Amino acid sequence: MLGKQIEEKIEKIVEPYLKDLDIELVNIEYLQDGAYWYVRIYIEKSNYEENITLEDCAKVSGLIEDDIDSIINEKFYLEVSSPGIERPLKKLKDFERFVGEKVKVLLKHKIEDKRNLTGVLENVNGEILIFNIDEKKIEIPFNEVKKANLVFEF
Known part of the structure; x- marks a missing residue:
């Protein structure tokens, strides 16, 4: 499966969980870096006034990990974080x-x-x-x- 297709499948998995938590998806990356594969998910609070916490990232990671694992054949590392100060603009x-x-x-x-x-x-x-x-x-x-x-x- 191509990276873009996997990213789209991941988005469909992640969105319902985030909506329930009042968190928005900023970006998804599925890429290989050296010998390792990474799924990177960037999130932010829906109200934009609060910052994403480490606890928010851990909670989202725990909720989505098994579902994402079921669609990816390679071993990968899942990273959930804020988009940072130079965040991408996608939408x-x-x-x-x-x-x-x-x-x-x-x-x-x-x-x-x-x-x-x-x-x-x-x-x-x-x-x-x-x-x-x-x-x-x-x-x-x-x-x-x-x-x-x-x-x-x-």
Whole structure:
């Protein structure tokens, strides 16, 4: 089974547990690092005001471990954690939530002759992300985003 298919199956397993706990799924990674396979699940509180605790991560891990084990043939390590300060932005609602923040974006196709852009996300208008990059407004269709994450500045 391909990694993307496994990630989708894991998401279907994890979502109901998280909903019951008032926790949201941020991202899932299923990848090989050296000789080892990893399932990494990133979560955050649904109210966004509280931080995920170690106890939250342990509880989620305990609830989902057997179900995930049943769909993966390889030996793997399960990691459940917060997404961190440079969290990925995956869904349109993630971008809406972080309007006003600095974001790094990798695009599927070039816009303004670039595929990598970093700037302040000024607005989300429907499915158009509006960035201020070097004092210039750039509109990026959400479906052109290959990867995006917050940029932490000291």
